[in-house]
Amino acid sequence: MDVIHSRGQSPTHLPASLIKHHHPYFTPAEVKYLSEKQRGKLTETQEEKTRQSACGFLEALGARVGFPRRTIATAQNLYHRFHLFFPRKDFNYHDVSLAALYVSTKMHDTLKKPRELLAVSYAVRFPELAAKSKHPGGDVDLDMMDPQVVERDRQRLLAIERLILETICFNFTSRMPFPYVIKMGRALNATKKLTQLAWRLAVDCYRTLLPVQYPPHTIALGSIYVAALLSSFEQPVSLGQDDCCPSQDIAAYLGKHGDWEKRFQSQVEDLEVIAHAVIDLILGSTQNQSANTSPSTPSSPSPHLSSRHQYEKQAYPQYASSPYNADQLIRLKIVMRETEHPPRTRQPLGNADPSALYGGDDIPLLGRNEGTVRFLFGPPGSVPSV
Known part of the structure; x- marks a missing residue:
């Protein structure tokens, strides 16, 4: 995402409007830079283990609900994209995975309510609860759980959903291989x-x-x-x-x-x-x-x-x-x-230096309500900026 600031004449010089561009793909150099930035103190091995655990969690959820492959694959892709912009230490992979799956169900018209997804996720994460449940599908009966816990998890899912939507600039286009x-x-x-x-x-x-x-x-x-x-x-x-x-x-x-x-x-x-x-x-x-x-x-x-x-x-x-x-x-x-052939040179969108293109100025703006934000589906240059 690129962010273009249009400052007003107010004394505080706060951004009056913002333009965020959707980047459909990133170069390997960009991915490496962004991944290292959000990895924090984790090693590459620990990061990979967390990534595979999240993908396995989504596989288990998709199999239990019966989602088509396109819904599961898109959720995995949304999870990867999310952690190009947000630190892994700040989020539990269960929460991000569930929110990514929720967004994916909207993108592919296989929609499930947040409470339905939570019930399935509890059954996957806590098999002992599923064993005690009388639900015909083996899911956890949410009425038997602490309502405060369920509501807190639902609110967390919706909060992360908003962040995921902003990372994709509300672009619901998804093409499968x-x-x-x-x-x-x-x-x-x-x-x-x-x-x-x-x-x-x-x-x-x-x-x-x-x-x-x-x-x-x-x-x-x-x-x-x-x-x-x-x-x-x-x-x-x-x-x-x-x-x-x-x-x-x-x-x-x-x-x-x-x-x-x-x-x-x-x-x-x-x-x-x-x-x-x-x-x-x-x-x-x-x-x-x-x-x-x-x-x-x-x-x-x-x-x-x-x-x-x-x-x-x-x-x-x-x-x-x-x-x-x-x-x-x-x-x-x-x-x-x-x-093998020498690696192909790929020019990043907007700037040749990924560290300059993703300097972090846009990250604090995600999830905020400050100013007016325009989300553009195309990368810089594809849509005239104003």
């Missing part, structure tokens, strides 16, 4: 099995910061590229099925510059960044033995398991059919590093 995976898979003549794997990898991309950096069609193509790599690396050479293109041919085709870049409006350098991020995520899954939940079908929490164990189960994705172990994935990353 999943339809692109199907269309691009057909365009590349990929097998059905490869396309299915790419779809699941696109789901996993929302556990990372990739969706705030790249548009959905690039995420989709990157998922197909990673699927082709995983399906062909150290595997017997496939001749293809039903006249489909073999995985190794698709990986080789997308792994170098070609006419496909203009055709699919993406660059090979970006696909390599996506590939490393997804493989790192799978590496975290293979190294975390307690994570055994498929990202496409997250299991509903069992009342017989502790809350801590539930989060461990949901913390990382894992592929039940994946033939890869950590050593193989590391070897694949080494091979990719030996042949």
Whole structure:
């Protein structure tokens, strides 16, 4: 977000009006700067663990309610975007996740009331309460809880919802990579099995910061590229099925510059960044033995398991059919590093220096009622400023 101040003639020189621009995507340099700024004293490992716990929490909520994938994925994306502007130490990831899910239900017309989401979240966080509940769906009966606690949590959800809406400048547009995976898979003549794997990898991309950096069609193509790599690396050479293109041919085709870049409006350098991020995520899954939940079908929490164990189960994705172990994935990353292209230079919107573009002047204004604020859906330059 960029903020443009228009000062009035009052003696206090307070901003009379503000203009906030929505930034649909950020460069890797911007994401790195903003993440480090909001990380505080946490290490990168601790930050990643918190991020995966939040994503797992959203998976569990979505599975229990029955939300479609687009609602869960958008909620995960909103969570990531929120913590580009707000410190992690100031918010509990349960509260931010729940507020992000609430906003996502509005964006995709799968709306649930705050109390309904709270009841489901209590059942996920506190399985012992769900075990005692007589609710037919296994949710916690809010009438049996302290009304002050419920009301406090509801007010906190609504307060964070407002902050999330301001971080996206009330832009409810949300495009998903999943339809692109199907269309691009057909365009590349990929097998059905490869396309299915790419779809699941696109789901996993929302556990990372990739969706705030790249548009959905690039995420989709990157998922197909990673699927082709995983399906062909150290595997017997496939001749293809039903006249489909073999995985190794698709990986080789997308792994170098070609006419496909203009055709699919993406660059090979970006696909390599996506590939490393997804493989790192799978590496975290293979190294975390307690994570055994498929990202496409997250299991509903069992009342017989502790809350801590539930989060461990949901913390990382894992592929039940994946033939890869950590050593193989590391070897694949080494091979990719030996042949990868230099990173592509991406110009930030508005300024070449992310620290200057996001100096923090706009952060104290979020959630305030001082002056008049205009939220513009486009980035600077796309809409004339006044």
